[in-house]
Amino acid sequence: MKSLQFLLSVRIGLRYSQSRKGHGFLSFITLFSVTGIFLGVMALTIVSSVMNGFEAELKKRILGVIPHLIVQTEANKRLDIAALQQQYPQILQTTPYLQLEALAQSPGQLTAVLLQGIEPGQIPAFLQQSLVAGDWADLTRQPYSVILGAGLADQLKVGPGQQIRLLLAEGGSFTPMGWLPRQRLFTVTGLINTGSEVDNGVALLHLPDLQRLGSKAKQAPQWRLSLAEPFVAPALANQIADFPAVAQVTDWRDSHGKLFSAVAMEKAMMWLMLLLIVAVAAFNIVSALVMMVTEKQREVAILKTQGMTDSQLFSVFAVQGMNNGLLGTLTGAVAGIVVAWQLNGILSVLGISVVAGVALPVDIQPVQIFFIVVCALVLTALAVVYPAWRAVQVQPAEVLRDE
Numbered sequence: 001m002k003s004l005q006f007l008l009s010v011r012i013g014l015r016y017s018q019s020r021k022g023h024g025f026l027s028f029i030t031l032f033s034v035t036g037i038f039l040g041v042m043a044l045t046i047v048s049s050v051m052n053g054f055e056a057e058l059k060k061r062i063l064g065v066i067p068h069l070i071v072q073t074e075a076n077k078r079l080d081i082a083a084l085q086q087q088y089p090q091i092l093q094t095t096p097y098l099q100l101e102a103l104a105q106s107p108g109q110l111t112a113v114l115l116q117g118i119e120p121g122q123i124p125a126f127l128q129q130s131l132v133a134g135d136w137a138d139l140t141r142q143p144y145s146v147i148l149g150a151g152l153a154d155q156l157k158v159g160p161g162q163q164i165r166l167l168l169a170e171g172g173s174f175t176p177m178g179w180l181p182r183q184r185l186f187t188v189t190g191l192i193n194t195g196s197e198v199d200n201g202v203a204l205l206h207l208p209d210l211q212r213l214g215s216k217a218k219q220a221p222q223w224r225l226s227l228a229e230p231f232v233a234p235a236l237a238n239q240i241a242d243f244p245a246v247a248q249v250t251d252w253r254d255s256h257g258k259l260f261s262a263v264a265m266e267k268a269m270m271w272l273m274l275l276l277i278v279a280v281a282a283f284n285i286v287s288a289l290v291m292m293v294t295e296k297q298r299e300v301a302i303l304k305t306q307g308m309t310d311s312q313l314f315s316v317f318a319v320q321g322m323n324n325g326l327l328g329t330l331t332g333a334v335a336g337i338v339v340a341w342q343l344n345g346i347l348s349v350l351g352i353s354v355v356a357g358v359a360l361p362v363d364i365q366p367v368q369i370f371f372i373v374v375c376a377l378v379l380t381a382l383a384v385v386y387p388a389w390r391a392v393q394v395q396p397a398e399v400l401r402d403e
Contacts, residue, residue, distance in 0.1 A: 029287050030324060032284060033324060039277070042339065050340070054361055055263055057361045060126055065126070067226070092228050094223055115203050116205070124226050149194070160189060161189075167181045236251075237250070282376065282380045290387045315388075333369055
């Protein structure tokens with residue numbers, strides 16, 4: 001019985017939604033609110049997908065080069081790498097590692113640089129693909145070789161085959177001419193281009209060469225850990241810190257945490273602003289429904305006298321408002337997915353280029369789209385409460401006494 005009553009409410013509500021004769025202004029207000037929800041949901045879908053793409057590109061280009069975790073072992077103790085990887089399956093790769101800050105000097109330039117000691121046979125996949133000149137094997141074939149980031153090579157005005165001098169403050173010595181930093185000439189054998197800021201300050205050396213150059217050769221070894229999901233690094237670092245023989249664990253946030261925090265904050269603020277657009281459009285439904293309730297007072301009074309309950313009347317106008325919100329939300333989500341999917345093609349046809357020769361990264365996440373749809377429908381549901389409540393308050397005796 002209750003299901004039949006509800007179906008009756010739904011039928012009347014849908015009939016009111018489709019009835020527009022003699023109500024031109026009311027139709028305009030309804031169309032305006034549905035269009036607002038449509039545009040808001042579409043914009044939120046497109047912008048979220050692009051922001052997801054940018055975040056994914058940053059993860060790939062920056063976190064694909066820098067270590068996700070650096071594990072420092074205790075002096076005179078051996079780290080059981082096999083047991084570590086078995087206990088924490090999130091770890092994809094574990095390699096010996098050393099990182100030092102230095103100065104790089106070419107015939108006409110001097111700049112700060114971050115030196116990373118690596119083993120050519122144990123390089124992360126993205127970093128391997130970023131090599132644009134030279135060969136990784138050259139690091140082992142030619143002693144004291146270095147592979148520079150493309151941006152750093154431009155700053156130093158050097159290329160493959162040329163030499164640069166690397167100077168380290170650590171391990172310097174006093175001479176009759178004064179204090180001199182530890183230094184050595186290195187031959188540039190290759191260039192990497194990750195398409196990120198990392199290219200402007202990183203130099204990759206064979207690990208034994210960097211150990212001989214630096215003063216940390218006698219210290220306990222470090223290990224570079226590459227993870228399947230870099231964003232779990234902070235939580236995983238706290239767990240690995242308790243593993244036997246581990247003295248200290250640092251994660252990628254030490255060097256690039258502020259950048260990703262800024263991206264996350266920008267993404268959240270963009271979400272909030274666009275969601276407010278959806279909220280404004282959803283609450284425009286209030287105006288349309290209040291006008292509809294005023295227009296339908298006589299019919300509401302008749303329905304009440306025929307035995308329709310307050311909850312059924314509430315459902316009638318709630319269904320009408322939710323029908324408009326559902327129409328705008330679903331069409332907006334579908335349009336947003338289609339536009340995001342073909343965004344670069346659309347921009348190309350329109351002759352718009354955000355960055356010359358670079359396509360916008362787009363990552364459409366179904367769970368996120370579902371969340372956008374749910375948020376829009378919740379806002380619509382909140383908007384229809386007051387007009388539907390107004391309909392329930394209609395007094396049949398007052399409305400029909402002059403009939």
